[in-house]
Amino acid sequence: MLIAGRNCWRIERALRLAFLVDAASYFAALRAAIAQAKRSVFIVGWDFDSRIKLLPQGANDGYPEPLGEFLKEVVKREKQLHMYVLSWDFVMIFAKDREWLPLYKLGWKTQPAPRLSFRLDAEHPFSGSHHQKIVVIDDAVAFVGGIDLTHGRWDMQEHVPVHPYRTDAKGLPSRPNHDVQAVVDGAAAAALGELCRDRWHRATGRQAPAVDRAPRNDPWPRDVVPELTDLDVAIARTDPGYVTGSAVQEIRHLYTDAIASAQRTLYLENQYFSSSVVGAGLAARLAEPTAPEVVVVSRMTEEGWLEENTMGLLRAHLHRKLQHADRHDRYRLLYPHVPGLQKPNLLNVHSKVLVMDDDLCSVGSANFNNRSMGFDTECNIAIEARGEVRIQRVIASLRNRLLAEHLGTALEKVTDEIARRDGSVLETIEALRHPGRTLEPIDPVLTGDVDRLLPASALVDPERPVDLDELVAGFVPIEGRESMANRVARLTGGLILLGVMAAAWRWTPLHDWLALDTLLHTAHNSAASPLAALAMLAAFAAGGLLAAPLTLLIVVTGLVFDWLPAALYAACGAVLHASVSYTAGRLLGRDAVRRLAGSRLNAITRRLAGHGMLNVAAMRLVPIASYSKTSLVSGASHVKWRDFVLGTALGILPVIGLVLLFMNRVAAAVTDPGWVTYAALAAVVAFNGALGLHVWRRFGGDRPASIDRRSA
Numbered sequence: 220m221l222i223a224g225r226n227c228w229r230i231e232r233a234l235r236l237a238f239l240v241d242a243a244s245y246f247a248a249l250r251a252a253i254a255q256a257k258r259s260v261f262i263v264g265w266d267f268d269s270r271i272k273l274l275p276q277g278a279n280d281g282y283p284e285p286l287g288e289f290l291k292e293v294v295k296r297e298k299q300l301h302m303y304v305l306s307w308d309f310v311m312i313f314a315k316d317r318e319w320l321p322l323y324k325l326g327w328k329t330q331p332a333p334r335l336s337f338r339l340d341a342e343h344p345f346s347g348s349h350h351q352k353i354v355v356i357d358d359a360v361a362f363v364g365g366i367d368l369t370h371g372r373w374d375m376q377e378h379v380p381v382h383p384y385r386t387d388a389k390g391l392p393s394r395p396n397h398d399v400q401a402v403v404d405g406a407a408a409a410a411l412g413e414l415c416r417d418r419w420h421r422a423t424g425r426q427a428p429a430v431d432r433a434p435r436n437d438p439w440p441r442d443v444v445p446e447l448t449d450l451d452v453a454i455a456r457t458d459p460g461y462v463t464g465s466a467v468q469e470i471r472h473l474y475t476d477a478i479a480s481a482q483r484t485l486y487l488e489n490q491y492f493s494s495s496v497v498g499a500g501l502a503a504r505l506a507e508p509t510a511p512e513v514v515v516v517s518r519m520t521e522e523g524w525l526e527e528n529t530m531g532l533l534r535a536h537l538h539r540k541l542q543h544a545d546r547h548d549r550y551r552l553l554y555p556h557v558p559g560l561q562k563p564n565l566l567n568v569h570s571k572v573l574v575m576d577d578d579l580c581s582v583g584s585a586n587f588n589n590r591s592m593g594f595d596t597e598c599n600i601a602i603e604a605r606g607e608v609r610i611q612r613v614i615a616s617l618r619n620r621l622l623a624e625h626l627g628t629a630l631e632k633v634t635d636e637i638a639r640r641d642g643s644v645l646e647t648i649e650a651l652r653h654p655g656r657t658l659e660p661i662d663p664v665l666t667g668d669v670d671r672l673l674p675a676s677a678l679v680d681p682e683r684p685v686d687l688d689e690l691v692a693g694f695v696p697i698e699g700r701e702s703m704a705n706r707v708a709r710l711t712g713g714l715i716l717l718g719v720m721a722a723a724w725r726w727t728p729l730h731d732w733l734a735l736d737t738l739l740h741t742a743h744n745s746a747a748s749p750l751a752a753l754a755m756l757a758a759f760a761a762g763g764l765l766a767a768p769l770t771l772l773i774v775v776t777g778l779v780f781d782w783l784p785a786a787l788y789a790a791c792g793a794v795l796h797a798s799v800s801y802t803a804g805r806l807l808g809r810d811a812v813r814r815l816a817g818s819r820l821n822a823i824t825r826r827l828a829g830h831g832m833l834n835v836a837a838m839r840l841v842p843i844a845s846y847s848k849t850s851l852v853s854g855a856s857h858v859k860w861r862d863f864v865l866g867t868a869l870g871i872l873p874v875i876g877l878v879l880l881f882m883n884r885v886a887a888a889v890t891d892p893g894w895v896t897y898a899a900l901a902a903v904v905a906f907n908g909a910l911g912l913h914v915w916r917r918f919g920g921d922r923p924a925s926i927d928r929r930s931a
Contacts, residue, residue: 220480221603226472227453231406235445238401238617242366243375245400246273248440252356255438258430260302261355261415266369267306275384294335301334303419307349308341340422344461351598352584356438358412358430363600364400364582365571372396376624378566380559394564399572401582401600407452421462446613457597470585470599471592475500477575481511484644486618488516488572491588493533502544510549512645518568519554535663553658555625574618577611578604627656759792763799766847777879789875797850797867804854835866
């Protein structure tokens with residue numbers, strides 16, 4: 220089934236292969252291999268934390284315990300060794316979970332600095348990530364899988380509720396974590412070294428020299444017993460082609476080909492389960508008279524409320540789809556239940572494993588979600604039996620080891636039960652389930668509005684890089700684009716008019732008729748009163764009740780207060796304004812709001828389908844109706860209060876910043892005239908004009924008529 224150029228990049232020979240289940244075994248093997256490095260070490264990952272200890276119980280190998288200090292000492296002792304650490308240049312939403320200073324710790328501070336380099340890789344599409352988890356030592360041994368070298372990953376197969384060595388970045392207990400990594404050597408490891416060098420070159424613009432293979436070095440970890448020797452290993456990738464311009468979707472084809480080829484059983488173990496293409500392939504197979512058994516093992520709960528309301532809902536939708544397609548009772552979605560664990564600290568299934576019959580298995584970084592099919596960079600390895608019994612046994616053994624761990628029983632018991640039940644994995648699971656540690660079904664809750672939320676999956680789980688204009692167009696219905704363009708044009712025009720008036724006041728007799736500078740000084744003096752802030756917030760609240768334009772209130776706030784307090788009061792006031800309108804909509808009910816909102820009601824309601832924070836934020840950023848009208852409809856539609864407030868705050872902050880920046884320059888032109896002040900004002904006016912023109916061209920005029928309404 221494995222074909223280079225279709226569902227894998229290359230097929231190379233490995234002298235040895237082993238699977239390492241859970242990070243305790245992987246981290247121990249990795250430290251042993253890196254300690255033997257002579258020429259090069261590549262570490263490529265989604266995250267990297269130099270503070271973790273690969274062996275938290277103590278390595279006792281003569282090297283420092285923390286990962287960063289360990290790497291520096293290995294380089295210091297081996298004079299011809301170069302190390303390259305490449306981590307994803309993360310977005311701010313992950314900042315609380317990441318180490319801020321590895322660049323300093325492992326970069327120019329390192330002695331000797333030139334031989335240990337750390338870089339953040341930013342060469343990815345907007346909102347994309349580098350998700351590969353690869354370590355290659357001397358091009359001779361390579362580790363590939365789902366485990367990053369960061370905090371919260373270390374765990375043992377018992378996954379006890381509390382373990383003194385399983386901690387987060389702050390040293391606090393972290394949730395149990397299950398994962399799988401593979402280790403290979405030979406030509407397969409050398410090929411993975413080439414992949415890492417390519418990533419390094421793309422990210423830094425610098426070439427990492429190839430390994431000098433003389434003298435021969437064998438960094439294979441001594442305590443790892445090979446499960447297979449002398450076999451072909453396929454390397455499959457996902458790459459959006461951001462740098463090269465040529466997208467790679469080998470893992471997508473690997474997964475779909477495996478699903479199409481399965482005869483008896485598909486065992487899928489993964490952190491996520493939302494991929495459209497994987498779901499379509501499974502649904503088609505489950506509808507067949509001779510459908511294979513499909514066992515999906517995933518985590519019970521997502522990471523936090525945001526994932527629960529995005530990836531969790533997408534999983535729920537796919538689960539419902541597969542239940543409808545499952546005509547012969549061949550499908551199960553399960554999670555490993557570990558006694559003593561409570562939400563939100565249930566076992567985190569982070570592995571990315573596919574086992575097809577006893578004939579093929581894949582281990583790597585790619586999830587069963589859309590991002591891993593074409594948007595993020597991924598790397599898996601796969602092996603295929605091709606009729607060789609020795610390989611079939613190892614493939615079956617990997618699946619059975621994982622089942623034994625999750626069912627809290629012995630590998631031999633799982634193997635014997637599968638043989639007794641003529642190869643049925645579903646019957647084996649049912650026979651071995653027992654009180655205590657076991658596999659339990661996942662029955663995700665699905666609300667009635669979830670189908671209308673799913674178009675937003677292009678934002679939360681895209682399958683390919685999406686142009687920002689496409690994202691905006693996806694949130695704005697056809698009938699709302701003309702209105703939105705007019706609204707932005709009016710706002711931009713109003714701000715430009717204020718700028719022109721400020722210039723006129725400076726260079727015409729208008730300044731003799733109207734003492735604007737005196738008025739502004741008086742306004743700022745009144746802002747010092749303790750009641751000024753309360754009065755301003757009261758004005759915002761009244762504005763929400765009377766549907767007063769929010770922009771006007773922000774402008775007044777910017778004129779009265781200095782920039783920083785103005786931003787604070789405007790942000791609080793905007794949320795207060797929206798909350799008053801929201802409450803009014805909740806009290807008035809849908810019928811009354813329909814009369815107030817008019818033709819905009821249906822357009823607003825469609826955009827709010829699913830009641831998600833992201834939808835509310837998009838409505839604020841790209842308005843298709845007035846601020847008050849959107850708030851009224853949100854209340855009448857029973858959007859969750861938390862989602863409404865957070866979405867409003869997220870969406871309105873850029874608008875507040877833009878308006879206050881403009882008003883700050885207008886006020887400066889009046890109170891402190893000068894060429895520098897007016898040049899800054901002109902720059903802000905030009906920016907606003909260009910922004911308004913862009914929005915008008917994108918969404919105004921005759922453009923909506925040329926768009927296929929079926930895509931709305």
